[in-house]
Amino acid sequence: MIKTKQLFAALTLMILGLSSAHADYTLNLMQGVTELSNDVYDLHMWVLWICIVIGIAVFGTMFYSIYYHRKSMGHKAEQFHESTTVEIIWTIIPTVILIAMAIPATKLMLEMDDIQDSDMTIKVTGWQWKWEYEYMDNGIHFFSTLDEASNKARQINSGIDPRSVPHYLLNVDKPLVVPINTKIRFLFTAADVIHSWWVPDLGWKKDTVPGFINEAWTSVEKAGTYRGQCTELCGKDHGFMPIVVIAMEKEDYDEWVIEQKGEALAEANAAEKEWTADELIAKGETVYTNNCASCHMADGAGIAGTFPAITASTIVTGDMNAQLDLLMSGKGMMPAFGQMLSAVDFAAVSTFIRNGLGNKVGDLIQPSAIKAKQSALPEDEDE
Amino acid sequence: MSAATAEHDDHHDHGPEKGLLRWIVTTNHKDIGTLYLIFALAMFFVGGTMALIIRTELFEPGMQFVDPQFFNSMTTMHALVMVFGAVMPAFVGLANWMIPMMIGAPDMALPRMNNMSFWMLVAGVLLLASTLFMEGGAPASGWTLYPPLVLQTGSALPFAIFSVHLLGISSIMGAINIIATIFNMRAPAMTLMKMPLFVWTWLITAFLLIAIMPVFAGAVTMLLTDRFFDTSFFDAAGGGDPVLYQHIFWFFGHPEVYVMILPTFGVASTIIPVFARKPLFGYSSMVYATAAIAFLSFIVWAHHMFTVGMPMAGELYFMYATMLIAIPTGVKIFNWTATMWKGSMTFEAPMLFSIAFVVLFTLGGFTGLMMALAPVDFQYHDTYFIVAHFHYTLVPASVFILMAAGYFWLPKWTGNMYDEKLAKLHFWLSAVSVNILFFPQHFLGLAGMPRRIPDYAVQFADWNMISSIGAFIYGPSQLIFVYIVYKTIKGGTGEKVTDEVWEGAKEQSLEWTLPSPAPYHTFSTPPKEVPTMSTGR
Numbered sequence: 001m002i003k004t005k006q007l008f009a010a011l012t013l014m015i016l017g018l019s020s021a022h023a024d025y026t027l028n029l030m031q032g033v034t035e036l037s038n039d040v041y042d043l044h045m046w047v048l049w050i051c052i053v054i055g056i057a058v059f060g061t062m063f064y065s066i067y068y069h070r071k072s073m074g075h076k077a078e079q080f081h082e083s084t085t086v087e088i089i090w091t092i093i094p095t096v097i098l099i100a101m102a103i104p105a106t107k108l109m110l111e112m113d114d115i116q117d118s119d120m121t122i123k124v125t126g127w128q129w130k131w132e133y134e135y136m137d138n139g140i141h142f143f144s145t146l147d148e149a150s151n152k153a154r155q156i157n158s159g160i161d162p163r164s165v166p167h168y169l170l171n172v173d174k175p176l177v178v179p180i181n182t183k184i185r186f187l188f189t190a191a192d193v194i195h196s197w198w199v200p201d202l203g204w205k206k207d208t209v210p211g212f213i214n215e216a217w218t219s220v221e222k223a224g225t226y227r228g229q230c231t232e233l234c235g236k237d238h239g240f241m242p243i244v245v246i247a248m249e250k251e252d253y254d255e256w257v258i259e260q261k262g263e264a265l266a267e268a269n270a271a272e273k274e275w276t277a278d279e280l281i282a283k284g285e286t287v288y289t290n291n292c293a294s295c296h297m298a299d300g301a302g303i304a305g306t307f308p309a310i311t312a313s314t315i316v317t318g319d320m321n322a323q324l325d326l327l328m329s330g331k332g333m334m335p336a337f338g339q340m341l342s343a344v345d346f347a348a349v350s351t352f353i354r355n356g357l358g359n360k361v362g363d364l365i366q367p368s369a370i371k372a373k374q375s376a377l378p379e380d381e382d383e
Numbered sequence: 384m385s386a387a388t389a390e391h392d393d394h395h396d397h398g399p400e401k402g403l404l405r406w407i408v409t410t411n412h413k414d415i416g417t418l419y420l421i422f423a424l425a426m427f428f429v430g431g432t433m434a435l436i437i438r439t440e441l442f443e444p445g446m447q448f449v450d451p452q453f454f455n456s457m458t459t460m461h462a463l464v465m466v467f468g469a470v471m472p473a474f475v476g477l478a479n480w481m482i483p484m485m486i487g488a489p490d491m492a493l494p495r496m497n498n499m500s501f502w503m504l505v506a507g508v509l510l511l512a513s514t515l516f517m518e519g520g521a522p523a524s525g526w527t528l529y530p531p532l533v534l535q536t537g538s539a540l541p542f543a544i545f546s547v548h549l550l551g552i553s554s555i556m557g558a559i560n561i562i563a564t565i566f567n568m569r570a571p572a573m574t575l576m577k578m579p580l581f582v583w584t585w586l587i588t589a590f591l592l593i594a595i596m597p598v599f600a601g602a603v604t605m606l607l608t609d610r611f612f613d614t615s616f617f618d619a620a621g622g623g624d625p626v627l628y629q630h631i632f633w634f635f636g637h638p639e640v641y642v643m644i645l646p647t648f649g650v651a652s653t654i655i656p657v658f659a660r661k662p663l664f665g666y667s668s669m670v671y672a673t674a675a676i677a678f679l680s681f682i683v684w685a686h687h688m689f690t691v692g693m694p695m696a697g698e699l700y701f702m703y704a705t706m707l708i709a710i711p712t713g714v715k716i717f718n719w720t721a722t723m724w725k726g727s728m729t730f731e732a733p734m735l736f737s738i739a740f741v742v743l744f745t746l747g748g749f750t751g752l753m754m755a756l757a758p759v760d761f762q763y764h765d766t767y768f769i770v771a772h773f774h775y776t777l778v779p780a781s782v783f784i785l786m787a788a789g790y791f792w793l794p795k796w797t798g799n800m801y802d803e804k805l806a807k808l809h810f811w812l813s814a815v816s817v818n819i820l821f822f823p824q825h826f827l828g829l830a831g832m833p834r835r836i837p838d839y840a841v842q843f844a845d846w847n848m849i850s851s852i853g854a855f856i857y858g859p860s861q862l863i864f865v866y867i868v869y870k871t872i873k874g875g876t877g878e879k880v881t882d883e884v885w886e887g888a889k890e891q892s893l894e895w896t897l898p899s900p901a902p903y904h905t906f907s908t909p910p911k912e913v914p915t916m917s918t919g920r
Contacts, residue, residue: 077726
């Protein structure tokens with residue numbers, strides 16, 4: 001008994017020691033930055049306190065009994081074994097408590113469901129393993145992927161300390177930008193498997209289901225950067241598709257919109273121009289690192305038995321059209337990159353894998369040719 | 384020839400077959416019970432090793448040991464092995480050993496099928512384990528096997544599906560056997576409302592199993608045809624719906640978790656009165672509460688799917704129905720407390736594990752109630768909060784009670800006493816480390832850590848490390864149990880145990896009226912009277 005107590009004390013000290021070393025953890029649900037998330041937090045606290053009170057009552061009774069009604073204390077067992085009155089009481093009291101929980105929960109549920117009178121709509125599509133955002137009102141459209149610093153650090157035995165990476169695994173190359181105090185309607189769908197879009201500060205998560213559309217809404221009250229993650233297991237890199245939402249003042253948001261339109265134009269022009277092999281290979285290497293290396297490995301060696309090698313692959317070094325089709329449409333665990341990559345990125349990475357990572361086919365493909373192929377792809381199932 | 388036949392006929396009156404063959408061909412309920420229990424214990428360590436691989440990778444942020452795909456295989460296989468290989472078979476093992484002895488029957492009603500259902504379980508689990516070595520790796524889509532993700536599995540998919548079929552057939556045969564035994568083999572004096580609660584809870588569990596296993600088999604068969612025969616049950620492009628699978632799965636899956644908890648309730652209701660030296664409080668309300676929980680388990684499935692996008696009416700209905708479960712479950716917890724109240728308690732290992740079960744299962748029940756509320760579940764869903772919740776209802780509940788059952792009945796099975804000091808060490812190490820392991824996961828979930836991720840943001844580092852330390856203590860502590868069981872079988876403390884083993888146990892249940900160890904064949908003639916203290920009548 002004494003040894004057990006010592007062990008317990010040692011463990012407690014260890015826990016306290018660990019906790020004081022880094023103080024940046026939280027114990028409770030975050031309140032968030034929307035009216036809904038605050039209501040969710042309040043309901044959470046209400047139920048938590050009810051549970052704590054019930055817990056104290058039940059465990060208190062039990063431990064009183066364990067202490068006083070022991071054989072070693074000389075307590076003689078009484079032989080009662082039934083009381084209908086007591087049974088009725090402890091059925092009715094919980095029922096009343098449940099009603100006290102159900103009423104606020106129902107109210108909140110109805111509030112969350114009220115999608116009407118939204119000011120703007122953003123369509124979110126889940127992909128293995130990135131998010132696609134489409135602003136339905138002004139045509140802005142982009143993909144959002146885990147940022148490069150996190151991606152490098154998260155490779156097995158990368159030698160990079162995750163603590164040295166700002167917002168490790170919770171940062172993206174291109175965040176979702178929204179205006180504050182605006183009722184935003186989200187439409188959710190997925191391109192391959194089910195994902196789930198969750199930013200805790202907004203107070204909810206919603207699954208993205210291929211072939212179906214879900215809805216939810218938010219209105220952010222405070223400007224800032226809010227981070228979240230995919231919360232439905234979606235394959236190998238499920239843990240590596242974060243969400244970043246930047247909420248801005250309306251004027252800043254309007255400026256951002258203008259900027260985005262300029263960028264989209266520049267990208268369209270880039271797809272039209274004639275690229276040299278060197279330009280494509282250089283760009284392709286970055287695209288490869290961000291999209292392919294986590295399965296096929298940075299050196300193209302793959303993982304035997306699970307992910308095929310790129311180096312000396314007969315598909316990669318064979319007929320270019322067959323290789324492009326595979327990249328476009330995917331196969332098994334291999335995602336379909338046809339709509340996920342821009343024409344320039346697609347052409348660049350195709351050219352890179354044929355001429356890098358130990359391969360030397362010597363040909364190249366122009367973004368303009370990819371663009372033609374992409375426009376022939378079937379549209380998303382839900383459209 | 385005639386001599387050999389005569390010898391064969393005599394056989395039934397002697398002991399078991401000699402050597403290894405005894406264990407392969409046995410139709411004796413005690414032998415089969417032992418096989419189930421040993422197999423379950425072995426699988427508990429296989430599944431536990433997988434859990435330790437998971438907790439080792441999660442010890443620190445960054446990827447150190449395994450590839451994310453293998454990590455996903457580990458979470459998937461850990462769950463499948465623990466559910467279908469460890470917890471369910473362990474309770475079937477207890478049912479085999481105890482139900483005939485508790486109702487005054489000589490054996491199970493269908494002894495040959497009993498043997499077959501055990502060996503099909505072994506085949507099913509081996510088939511499942513073999514997928515670890517296949518091209519593309521073991522299934523990595525979570526134990527729920529959700530499409531479309533599960534359809535991306537490599538060569539392992541059909542093997543995993545056939546393994547589910549085998550496990551399902553095995554469970555159904557086991558369940559039929561238990562129902563047939565309870566309905567047909569009770570001693571005349573053993574009326575339904577005099578049956579020990581362990582028997583009652585298993586009777587209800589067996590009905591659950593028969594109802595749900597075919598549903599699961601159907602769901603995975605649809606996966607099979609979607610993958611290999613071009614059907615589109617779960618593919619929107621062909622007019623199907625991936626969410627349909629989730630509805631079917633959880634129609635199986637929710638009662639399935641009660642399959643693991645109802646017999647747990649039964650064992651707790653058997654042990655607590657013995658060590659409180661009092662009748663169980665509210666026997667009949669315990670029976671009705673079990674039946675009510677079993678019924679509710681069929682009409683609450685979509686609370687696992689609040690975020691999937693259901694109509695408002697659906698969300699509200701499943702929220703209210705789920706909340707109702709708190710009422711019969713509460714009745715059970717109050718009844719156990721009332722059983723202890725004004726008793727004359729002693730705290731041997733079975734009682735310690737049972738009390739820890741009541742306390743820690745209640746904690747799991749509280750988080751369950753919190754998650755029943757759909758709008759807050761939008762935050763909790765698929766985070767470490769749910770991981771903490773269901774591990775509280777499975778590890779310090781089902782697994783603790785299995786340990787309690789082991790200590791409680793080992794003296795009856797072997798005729799030897801286990802080492803109480805070591806057992807107490809096992810208890811305290813388990814009870815402390817299980818909380819270090821799972822309690823911090825509540826904080827992780829609330830702070831925003833999703834489940835089933837192989838790596839995490841640095842703000843989750845501290846609690847993950849503490850949780851892993853808990854796992855590193857909890858896992859190896861269970862080896863103490865193996866050592867105690869081995870030592871008890873080999874002679875234990877040397878102290879000769881009485882027939883009733885525990886003071887006054889004879890008044891509580893029939894098995895304690897038999898000699899210790901219980902002879903190979905018991906109750907060849909039914910007992911005239913049955914103990915009534917456990918039922919209070």
